[in-house]
Amino acid sequence: MPPPENDQQPESSVLPHEDRTDVPAKERSWSNADVIRQVEFYFSDANLPTDSHLLGKCGGHENIPVSIRSICGFPRMRKYRPYTEVVEALKLSTKLEVIDGKFIRRRTPLTLPLKVEPKQKEVNRREALAQEGVTKGSFKPTGFEEYYTDPPITPETYEQEREIYDQEQNVFSDRIERAVQRYMARRTFREDTARIFNGWMKFGGIEQRPRISGQLSKDDMEDLTAEDIAERMATHWCFEDIGDEYKFIIDFEGVAMAFFSSYAPAYLSTDLESPPKIDKATNILRNFYNYLLTHDVAPDWKDSINAARALCTRACIELTGIYHLRGMLRGSFNTACSILFGSDRDKMDAGKAAEWGDDFRFKPAYLDEVARIIVKTAIAAQGTEAQFAAVEENKELEFTVVDEKTLGLEVVSIIPADPEVHDLYAHHELSGAQLLPLGKVVLKPWLEPDFVEYDLPASLKPTDPTHPRYLSDETYTLWLEDDILQHFHASPLTTHRPTQPPPRPSDAEESESPSPAEPAYVGHTEPVGTKLVATLKKLRLAKGSKAGTDSNHEGDDGIEGIWFLDSFEKLYPSFYTVLPNELMRGYKRPAPHRKLLEAFGLTYDQVDDDGVIREIALDDGVDGKDANKNMDEEDSDNDAVGAWD
16 A cells, blocks of 8 residues: 655755756656655655555664665656656655665654554465475475374284384394384475484484385385385484494483484584474474384383483473573673673774774674663662662772683572562663563583593592683572573473493403393483573772772672673583584494505405404415404505505
C-alpha cells in the first residue's frame, strides 16, 4: 500500500542552480526540484512517523536504505520517468543520501517517536519455505520426529531380533553393528542429519566404509535372506580393535558428553549454530538411544544408555544457554568497567594514538559518562557500605586495577537479584532505557582438560602455584544482570561412566593372566557448573596511596575490591569432557613401505597391518624375524624422500 500523501508539502532543499536539465522539455515534463520535493516529503519528520508502509521498509530509527525503484512505484512518483534520471535528480538532495545508485535514506536518522507500527513484509508460504531450504520431500516423515516410535513388530521379527541381539551368542561389536544397520534402514537421513549421525558414529568407534560387496544383482539377492542383504549393503562397521578390552571401553554416556561439549562444537559447529539446530542434533542421539532400548540391543549397558539419553536433554538446555551467552555475557556493568578500566579502554587509547580513520577506530558501547552511571548504580545495588562510601568520596571513579588473571573458571552458585535490588533499578533509567538489575555468580578455578602428560598423577594436587595443574582455593564473585544469569547452570550431575581399561600385560604374563574384569559402572554424583576461560580484573576503589596491593585481601583502607569480567575466550557446558577418540580424527593407518618390500622380494600380503612380516620362509633362506631386523636397519638408512607409495 503506498504511503499517504499531503498537498501541503515542505519546500525542497534543492538549490535553484541545480534545477537545470539537458533533456528537452518535450521529452520530460518535470524538474529535478519536483522529484526531490516529493521524495523528501516521504522521508520527512512530518510524514515518516505516520507512514507504516515506509517505516516497514526503512526500519524507522534504524534508517535502513530503501530501494529507489520501490519509491518510484508510489502513485505520485510514477509520472517521473526515466528511472535513471530520477536517481540523478535525487543525488542533488541535501536531506537524502543515495547509496550505490540504487538505494536512498535520510542523511540524519529519524529521532521522533513513531506514531504507528511499521508494516511487516508479508511473505507467502512458498517463499518462506524456499528461504529455509524446505522442499516437498521435507514434509515426509523421517523417523526423527520428537515423538516418533518404531511401529509394532511381528512375532517372527521379534524372534529374529532376540537371536541377533542375544548377548550370550553375539559379542557387543556384532550386536551394535547390526543395530546401526537396521536403524539406518528405518530412518530417512538428509544431509544435515547424516552429517551429525556419521560424525557421532565415527567419534564413538564406528566408521563409515564403502559397501563390502558393491551393488548386488537381482540374481544375488534371490539367494540371500533379508538379513544377509542388509549386512552386505551396510556402510557402518566397528573399528577392528573394538573387541580389544585393553584398548576400548564401552561408555555411551562419556561419548555423548564429549561429542556435545568438545567434538561437535569444534568440527560440526555449523550444525550447532542456533537453538533449533541444537535441538535437532540432540534429538538425533536421543532417537538412536530409544531404538537401542526398545529393541533391547545392549541390556548389559542399559544404565549407561539411559544416562546418555538423559544427557541429551541437559545438552540441549545448556548448549542453547551458551549460544545466548556468547552474545551477551559481559553485560552492561562489566562492559562499563572494561570501558573505564579494562581492555576496551586500551583499545580506545590505541585508536587515538594511531592515525587511523574513524571507520577503523574502536567504538565503545557507552560513553565514559554513561559508563560511570552504570558502575555507580551497580555499587549502590550490590556493593558494601564501605564501597558505596568510597564512591561518594571518589565521584569520578578514579579506581585502580590491582590484579589481573586469565584462567579457567567453573560456576559454583548463582544468586539472582533480590527484591530490593529490583526496586532500586526500577527507579533508574539511562537515556530512556531501563537498566537491568544485577545478580551475582560465584566461580572457582577450573583446569581445562587436555592430553598432556604431567609429572604428577591426577590424584595428587600440585602445591606450587607455578605448576600448570595448580588449582587455588580462591573463589571469584562477579556481578551480572539477571537475564545473563538465567543462561548459566550449576546443578548436580549423576554419571554412570566406567573405569579406565587396565594396563596390557607383558607377553610373558599375557598367557597366564586371566581376562580383565569388566569395568565397573557405578553411579557418581558431583556438583558441576558452566565453565569458561576468561580474563578477570580486580578494582581497588581507593585512589592514590590508599590503594592496596594484595589482590586476595582488602586494601589498607579496609575496602574490599571488585572483580569484573574484562573478556572471555571460551564457553563450555557443565559436563565438558574430552576423550582420546578426538585424537584419532583424520587418522589413517600407514601403508607398508613399498620400496623396502621390493628390496626384500615381499608382497603386501606377506606383511600385516603393523608392518611386521608374517612367519614365512623367504627365497634366500632368511626367516621372517631376520627379515624384520634387516628391514628396520634398511629403513633407518633410507631417506624418506620418494620412499613412500
